[in-house]
Amino acid sequence: MTGTSLADGGVQRAIARRRFLDLAFQALALLILILALGSLIALITDVWRDGFSRLSWDFLTGFPSRRAANAGIWHALSGSMLVILVTGTLAVPIGVASAIYLEEYSRRNLMARIIEINITNLAAVPSIIYGLLGLGLFVRAMGMGRSVLAGASTLALLVLPVIILSTREALRAVPPSIREGSYALGATKWQTVWYQVLPIALPGILTGMILALSRAIGETAPLISIGALTFVAFAPDGLWSPFTVLPIQIFNWVSRPQVEFQANAAAGILVLLALLLTMNAAAIWLRDHYQKKLS
């Protein structure tokens, strides 16, 4: 009897201790969350206060000007959208196809391991390196000049590893039993991948794709290094056109000595944030839409 009650006391103490630790950890996590969210909100409110008054239809559709109050952002906004569109057109098919090959077709041998490790490492290479590669390869060696195509090709290289990795992740999440069910009916590998695996993996692939492109839209360094920083006062009119993008235009305005341009920069940041939020919302919507269709 005494033995049991002694043990009970010990157990209770241990439970109390664990409860305390649990609570302490919760409090700490909450504190960190508040700090992180708080600074983010502070940042956005600050930008909002500085830039909101500049947001207008004229600002969105206008072109740069020496007078801050007349300056617009259409050249950079259209530049960003065109560059991302071309980046996606280049990177998504190649990335998804590579992932399908690696995940579904390639043999699991040393070569596959080496490729795998390299892709993972490429995803972590600083973007300026891609910029230098783009400058050497696309701008100079391939003679694309400082064009939309050169910029988009550079960004495509940058996001390719991310697209490959996220697509492989999505493919790997498809249950093997689905593949077996398909093969057992006399489906070829291609039919199995195309009709069964890809539709199930699609929400994951789309999410990865949009997140990768959202990353590309905020990139500045690689585009500066291929020379997109030069003054461009018009919207791009094709793949070979010179261009600028939102982050570069923002950078340009921030570095002006006149205070009025700071308001333009803040407004530009709001436009960039809105574009990013739209893309992320699209990612979420697509994922939910296709997941609902599947279940």
Next chain:
Amino acid sequence: MSDPATRLTALGALASRSSQHQHPPVDRPVKIHAESLNFSYGSTRALTDISIRIHPNVVTAFIGPSGCGKSTFLRTLNRMNDIIPGTRVEGKVLIDGTDIYGPGIDVVALRRRVGMVFQKSNPFPKSIFDNIAYGLRINGMAGTRSELAERVEESLRQAALWDEVKDRLQTSALAMSGGQQQRLCIARALAVRPDILLMDEPASALDPIATQRIEELVYDLKKTYTIVIVTHNMQQAARVSDFTAFFWLGRLVEYDRTDKMFTAPAEKVTEDYVTGRFG
């Protein structure tokens, strides 16, 4: 006599006696004929020297303790093991006299002829209709829309599922009950008109009523198909099958008419297993 040590001695005796006695003494046509089949996953041997003749239009049950190689052997019959990297097969499997591991065999065509139903039902996350239509479409077996619809209905009727789902063919297959999902998988396999149907513990995850429906279905289907069913349930084997093969430690220990296997097995290990003394 039923302790593991004696059983192992029995296995040694079996191995040295080779495989002559493993064929039931019946004079029937042969649908599937495995000859000295060995199978390994990488360096792990899973099947040793399996020889068996499986007859058409009967139900053959594979029984044996978990891990003895029933599923592995079943999957060698439609070459499903091919998709697992590093596996190796030696020996022959003749279906209608043709070695399915021989040169020039089209695995895709083989799998259409030898259908398979899995232990865990695996309907595609699509509509009921599309689940059945998939096999028809990929095999180019449905010319027109009405032909396709006809074949889908026929398969669902064969699997005794039509009356339950005819009003909701376009709803998701994942919304069905477990038993219905498994019968859908059977219908899906039947749609491409196989002549052999392999079933790997098709009722192990189902409740007794759903299990009974599957068993009745198996009984009906053997008129048209050659059926091989893996089961860990002795009563089920006794109820549904005409022939039973007992596997143990990767070998085929005994194969005979089901009634004989359950009443007067030739091997001591078989008797121990079917009477529930181990497994």
